[in-house]
Amino acid sequence: MKKADYSRPDYYSRMAKEKGFAARSVFKLAELDSRYGILRHGMRVLDLGASPGSWMQYCAEKVGGDGLVLGIDRKPLNRQLKANERFMLSDVFMAETAALRAQYGAFDLVLSDLAPETIGSKFTDSARSIALAERACQFVEYLLKPGGKFLVKAFQGGDFDRLLKFLRTRFAKVLTTKPKSSRSSSREMYIYCQGFAKGGATEVARPKLRADRIVRGPGREQWPSSRR
Template identity: 40%
Template sequence: MTDERKRTGRGSRLSGRTIATRVRTAKGRKTSSTRWLQRQLNDPYVAEAKKQGFRSRAAFKLMEMDDRYGFLKKGGRVVDLGAAPGGWSQVAVERIGPAGHVVALDINAMDPLAGAHVLQADFLDPAAPGLIVEALGGPADVVLSDMAAPTTGHPPTDHLRIMALLEAALDFAGSVLIPGGTFIAKVFQGGSERELLARMKRDFATVRHSKPPASRKESPELYVVAQGFRGTVP
């Protein structure tokens, strides 16, 4: 058993092989929907998430990044933005333990999760940061953002929306993180814009792009992992 499995009680690796399932195109179902369903049924991370009781396969992305960078510490305070359905929050709750605190926020409804304070709100609503800070009860050790704006099919527009979410999450992280804290956010290949990346490099000791193994190869998503926040205590 690896150190990570001992620490969490669960592993970030897959436990076995799956047999490929072929999905027939049903009447009234679009071809794209059939492809999505077939991908889900044949995705080993989907099967493993179900087996281990995680709410989504995304849980493995966070586990893999934490196994590598070690930012989820026992007793830590964690903010999870774009949390629904709750896979990342589940991992955070397990890894920080009962002495820690997780605040999970999403614009969509999310089922209650033991060990986490769940909020339903639009993060871009001016009132949302205050709700998070009130629920957190102190500065954050880690701010996670798996937020993604709905795509329009127009790449320049979609990029601007993604960057707006990233900038808002970074602004929030700068207001709540402890010195030495960590900020992790979803971006897409092509990376974050130079101004935002330069800002992160100024405000954090290390800034890396990461594509965890659980992120589908065909997906353009990446995560920016910024550690060693240089700010002052909020």
């Protein structure tokens, strides 16, 4: 299977540049927010895989000065943060949720647009994507407020259905969707969850997926986040 080439600018890439956003992915979040009413004024938002920062930009505008947006990524942001933004330079597998909770408290919304470095293998790319989504679930278990919201990206295939099954045990409502601005060649899907039922769970709470063996292996640092 040939690896997709996303280096060529498209309509959404050009629009993002014109509007001053760091990446085309902002239009995915904007579309889903318009459809589901995800963001509101005053929310506390955790953005996993935040670099280059377009989702943080959008969220910071939506939550306003009474809200907070914390981004985490192993890649830096090449822009100045707004007053209601914070950024942590860290691999999501190395960030400690207990320390984050102690410093920032709980969040109303957790976003994960984490994506693996793809190699063109449907099975491997999907497994790596699910592993990242699973890690995002750990952040949710420890840092999301009861009744909170979660938006996570995952590639179809492999353990995708198991991930959905797990999320339905944690949230009152779970929806799957693919934004119009997603590239047609991409197998990415977004899972939007509402009504978190188990706030303050332990650090070890996690879905039992076959991707566990990938997350726990010594090669975890091979899969940085990357937004397109």
